[in-house]
Amino acid sequence: MSSVFSKAAQEKIPGILERYAEKRAALLPLLWLAQEEHGYVSEAAMKEIAGLLSLTPPQVYENVTFYTMFNRQPIGKFHIQVCRSLMCALVGTEQLLGWIHAKLGIKPGQTTPDGLFTLNTVECLASCGTGPMMQVNDDYFEQLTQEKVNRILDDLKRDGKSQLASGPFMFPTPAKMGSDSIFSPKTPIRESKMESDPILIKNMMQPGYTGSLADYERAGGYQALRKVLGKTAPADIIEMVKKSGLRGRGGAGFPTGVKWSFIPKDRPGPRYLICNADESEPGTFKDRQLMERDPHQMIEGVILAAYAISTHVAYIYIRGEFVLGAKILENAVAEAYRAGYLGPNILGSGFALDIFMHRGAGAYICGEETALLESMEGKRGLPRTKPPFPATHGLFQQPTVVNNVETLANVPHIVNRGPEWFASIGRPPKSAGTRIFCLSGHVKRPGNYEVPMGITFREMIYEIAGGMRGDKPLKAFIPGGASAAFLTPAHLDVRMDFESLAQAGSMLGSGGVTVMEEGTCMVWAAENLLQFFNHESCGKCTPCREGSLWLLQILRRVEHGRGRQEDLDLLLRLCGNIAGRTVCAFGDAEIAPITSTLQHFRDEYEAHIREQRCPFRPQPAPELITVGH
């Protein structure tokens, strides 16, 4: 029978199937294989993949339509995807689209007549500190200006690629490594009186550090592994991590050691570790940096965690858009195999571990751990009803731990330097360690900053991130990714730790701090985020599926001068009907921008309604509808 796959691709298939205990889990890898060959996933490809995986064509089709990155029709040779989410929108999405339109004459959803360029707007690409930005096919182009855009488009047209593509992620660039660098050890921070060495980004700050295995080893890498593998009992590692106070860095902040200890000790059969590298909370871009710049640090963490929970298979579920990160990690994993850090008998300890990469394909919800598990199993990424929890019924219904990249990257350091050391950093016991905060929006120096938990937002925004862009007054900030409630200048002295933010009515979340200056329309901001949430709602449960569109429609009306006084109470009532009533935490997340802006800026909503226009914009903002599914 003829195949849609080339011979070379066909040869890869058995190896892909081998990675999973259940064939179906190879669905995303095979769809990627098909799309890499043809630029889209044809019906013939879906049928052939169905046959390979013992699925029916409708089962493949429903998955293809769930993820935004799979094209079902041929598209332009260069697929330009402009980030439209709030963080980029604050710094110039509209201008960027204007520049592209000026150059190519196309608007979102259109393809140039020569078939070369297709333009779409997409949701957050985890490049919030470097907006405005776009992804063209696999490459990121960041910190765009009109001149840069013109050059890129010319390059692409002429050469098929452009040198201006972003390399491994590193922002802000450590220009000066001197004593006044924000990365310098022992940064004295006046108000909080807190200080700490950078831990996770220490290596990558070294000039010339490439993230290669040699560099990592030179910087002391894989010492933790040597120290404990085969020498310390797995249960003792779990104890160590418990004692350190390490909490999950993905958003929910669950104590990592406790999570590990839930894995049934004596249940026979496989168990799994999954590194959640599906970073997609708008405003968050730290994991991307950790993976691209120091992949072995995370891999060592994965190996240690796998050892602690006694698994022999670990997957890295990496966000589909992170093509560069995936390549870097793949190389690093290969290096680790060659060096004996992975494989059947790691460092002669008898401990065996395989790490497999698993690429997502464009779905925010797959960052939610049970949705991630479904997605890994080759199903639509819909969150599962809990209980049962992944610790007992995870991947393929086997005990599974899912940990965030930054969480795992901390583990080698805890093992190396001891839990007491870790527990002394930040604001223990509840907020021990450092966090990499991702600064975006209207600050002078957006980027990733690793600081001890517990410094204040004032220090973060005004000292570390250099203060407000153009020295305008601060109007509002989001402290922990798009799912966290907006805060105001009155909250500047809130400390950046789990408890303080919960007390302030928001959350530490994923560490994404988005700063908005005076003049930013809060209704527009909320509308922007609601579009994100509506686009990314998986559609599984009623309140979120139906409510997200209703909320978005109301916000859009208010922003565009068609609001009614009763809309505000309606918004609040609908938010109340979503809160706590959905399968996963997404429902609570999507209402946070609305309830918090209504709480702090109700007058602004009322002004929109009273004046029947947006008071901040002479022209109504264009509605940038995200396409992609």
Add this chain to the structure above:
Amino acid sequence: MADMVNVLIDGKPIAVEKGTLVIEAARRLGIMVPHFCYHPKLTYDANCRMCLVEIEKIPKLQTSCSTVCTEGMVVRTNTPVVNEAHQSVLEFILANHPLDCPICDQGGRCDLQDFSHQYTPTTSVFSDTKRVYQKEFFSPLIEKEMNRCVSCLRCVRYCDQVMDVKALGNAGRSTMTEIVHFAGHQLDCEFCGGCVQICPVGAITSRLSMYEFRPWMMKRADSTCGYCGDGCALILQTRDQKVVEVMSAYGEGRNNGDLCARGFFGYQYVTHQDRLTSPLIRQADGQLHPATWDEVLPVLAERLTQLKLAHGAEAIGGLISARCTNEDLYVFQKFMRLTIGSNHLDSTPRYGHVNAVRALRRVQGTNRWTVSYEDLVQADVLLLIGTQVTAANPIVGLKVKEAVKKRGAALLTLETLTPSIDTTSNVTNLSAKHLTIPVGRHGAAVQGLVKAAFDENLVDAGLTARAGEFVSRVRAAATALPYPSDVDEATLRAMVRTFAGARRGVILIGQDLLQAAGGYEATVNLMDFLLLIGKLTQPGWGLAPLTEENNEQGAVEMGAMAEYLPGPTDIADPAARSLLAEVWKEEPPAAKGMRLIQMIEASRSGKLKAMIIVGENPVRSLPASVKVAEALEKLELLVVQELFLTETARLADVVLPACSYAEKNGTFTNSEGSVQKVRQGLDPIGDSRPDWEIMSSLSVLMGYPLEYGDAKEILKEIRAAIPGYRVLGATPEPARVDSRTMEQYLSGGFADNLATRYHATPSPKSNGHAWHLRVGQTLFHSGAMSTKAKGLLEIQKEGKLIMNPADAERLGLAEGDRVRLRSAAGEASVPVMMLGRIPAGTLFYPESFREDLASLLAVTPDPVTGVPYGKQVIVTVEKVGAGGGGGK
């Protein structure tokens, strides 16, 4: 009891088994928690969020469909907070719902309507733009209206979890999720109608009755399906002498509310325009002309009486279809045996089922199953041999799927199918071990099973002690044979190990085995197998033959066959004869009766002068080479009772219009032995009458009255004549092995035909041009009746030769191309289609379109059981050119 927990729901205490969901516990208390996505047949998904309840000590509201009862749990389903939650979910759903209830066929029986009525205010604050899905054509049978969908995914889950079909998916995401098939293509599936039945709203409805009713306009009759032997409970919904729809309710019947395409979409033949509405009589011009009953019956009675007087009762024979009710069948055989006085009678089981009946009666003393459907579901191993279960017996297929998918049973399959996934289910995909058996080789595989029982040392030690001769002689016979060369020995032996090592196991056999030469011997050998491994008499174990038509079991048990009296008992059994004589006040005739093929030949030779054919169509059912029409034309009198003017009816001197099952009362007996009610839903079409009533009238006119007031009176007599029929209903006690019969068999009975049934049958050599063609049952049709059902014709309107895609590619054939088939008997030209489940080198043709292949086939009657084997043939295939297309 340790495995019970006590909960308090709305102040009412109840003890439930551990693991019970709150929503189920509430239901048992009569408290209905509103829900869309929950369904007891499906694993919970908790997506609709409608069933939120308050549980003490848990701060957030919980979905009662996914929360398990724990000891001391206190639940409240009707508080202001809970009601407000229900209201809010409805508000979200209704925001985008089109509110098109006036034109929605679900209106009046819609969960969304009912809950809205109960919980929501009559005004809506939604004033934005409703989400609108563009209308798209989904399928000729199933209508999809996504604007009404509540995204509960019951349909998708049913299609996967219950049917194992997976033809439905949930595409897109967020507010625009929708139920889809594949990439906008028209739905291609099993058309079981399950999605229509399980949809709580009007999102998925049947197109066969679209816009034709409001639920309250319909009259309901609870009846039993007239297609296959599974015996599904049906609800006929009728209006103005039309069946508007057929459905089945969850929890009802042996099918527990599940149906197949035939049951759900195959009802329209009942009111087909070609139904016979008055008697027809052949007049001097040689044509059939309408007449009244009063004109026809006296003439007919006189003619029959004359023929009987002139040539003796022996000159009259009868055939009856197993589609008839037990009451029809019983009166028919009594009419033949007493009014006429002849034992020349036969019925549908002659085409194969009688092989099983004879084998089971010989070894276990009863033709009935010793297991029930529940035993299938609870088995931990199931062995399927030649069943094509999804096509032939779809609901038994569901029991098999349930056993495997929900309860983890090991499925062993010896089928002329190969695992291959598409959007109709294929049980071999679920097999733990599977062997693809070439057409006609199931008997050889069964011999291999018996041999393997010895080779694997699995013979029951007790049996060896008790029936040493049986064991040693069967051992000698079976182990002398080689393993069949066309099945893998290791797999076969592994299957036997799995089967014999199980706690509870059932063997299901079907038409590929029973309708093939050696079907009787193979069934006896399977009984040997069960005896040898010591399982035959164990509870939960048994051999279960499946029947193709709805009442084959009934036809046998009513004695509508030459060799059986009601019971069935042997026609020559003195005890049975005298028991029957007590009821009948007369002994049945003693002379040996002729069977189907013998009667055809006797018609040809002039030995038979008259035949009464009730619902059978031998002109069509037997191949051209038998020359049935030619034989029947020789008769002096041919009487046909029918729904339609069939090929056989066209030859008749008198055609009498009969009622379909929808127009009469009575009972059917399914494969499993459940005797189930058939209830009238329509008045008889035209002047048609129930078959039994026609014969009853004739008997009166012939001076030997068999008078019954209604079907119930007949059943009363049946119950007197057959002890088993005292139990009516859906949960029968399975029959038990008669130990006297078994001991007789073990102590010597087995020796009879031992050599013939352990006789090597070499695999037919293929010279590279020979293909094995099997004519058999498909899912979408059954006999010729279904080809009058509009719904089924929408799915499959013509016969197509089904072949393996690789074979087709090799022959350069595309879907719809025509091929010429040649056999020793003749040739035929038919279009082809491809299906991966058909093994290479094998061809399959739907029985319901067998007239296309009439000239290819030949018949060999079984010397013992008289089964006319003629559904398998070796052919050559050549391409005749492209064209055709359409249909399935």
